[in-house]
Amino acid sequence: MADLRQFEALRAVHAEGSVTAAARRLGWGQPTVDYHLKNLEQLVGSPVLVRTPRGSRLTPVGMLLLERAQQILTLSERAIGDAREFSQLGRVRLRFGTFATAAATILPFVAGSVGDLGIEIDATVEEVPALVDRVNRHALDAALVYTVPGYELPFRPGVEAMEVYRDPLMLALPAGHPLASRPVIDLAALLSLRDERWLFATSVDDAIDRVVADTFAADGHALDVAIRSDDFQVLLGMTAARMVVGIIPRLATTAEHPGIVLRPIDDPSFVRTVLVATSSPEDAGRRPPAAVRQLVAAVRDGFAAVRVGRGPAL
Incomplete structure (x- = not known):
């Protein structure tokens, strides 16, 4: 089995260009560095260094090992650092922002998960x-x-954004609408709604509305945006009253809505990607990186539970 000291020796030789300099970097004796490198070569069954009078360089096999070794050493150092950090932290408060539908669905799970670790969410x-x-x-x-x-x-x-969920966008129609009998709405059927009255979000830059408007614009049509509201309950109520049609994320549809038919749209553009965005540890400064990583892990677990409970994302 590989020893982490073998990877440390390999990394140091690559960085310093010689076994002697690697020993100084690590604070080891040169024979110790040689010992770990030779044991590594025995495990691999091939030389990992080319030694010359002017120093040492890694063989192609050594370079392949180095790539994996750096990942292993980074994870090892992070694990020790995280454990040490958590043992000293006590309770930590993190500032967490979310949009409304995720707050209703995910926030209770996330708060409960990280609360058990001594992390409070603001x-x-x-x-x-x-x-x-x-x-x-x-x-x-x-x-x-x-x-x-x-x-x-x-x-x-410096901001890292990671996908945690793919949320299909559903077409909200009043019961009895000519398209309501279809199990799935294809693009041609969607475009047939060009003369309907639509409900869009308050912001003119809303991403969901933009993909809808651009889809119709590409077909040469401008939509009649009759109402603007950020409240999905308003959308559902007005759709049930046959006043508008609209688009609603599946994550926002948590119950049956009388008078409403929700249908998936068979087009890859009609899905919203949910991301968790964090500042880099260097930029975050005072915030413990380990606590932020635990928060991100809880968010991922929360959306994984949503997938299981609501079926696979489209």
């Missing part, structure tokens, strides 16, 4: 543009945001 519920701005200014440690295919969020360098 939650903020806002629209996506405000959340992006807060993350960019380091006013939040992490935020849940969303976008749709083809629309990038304006994160500053």
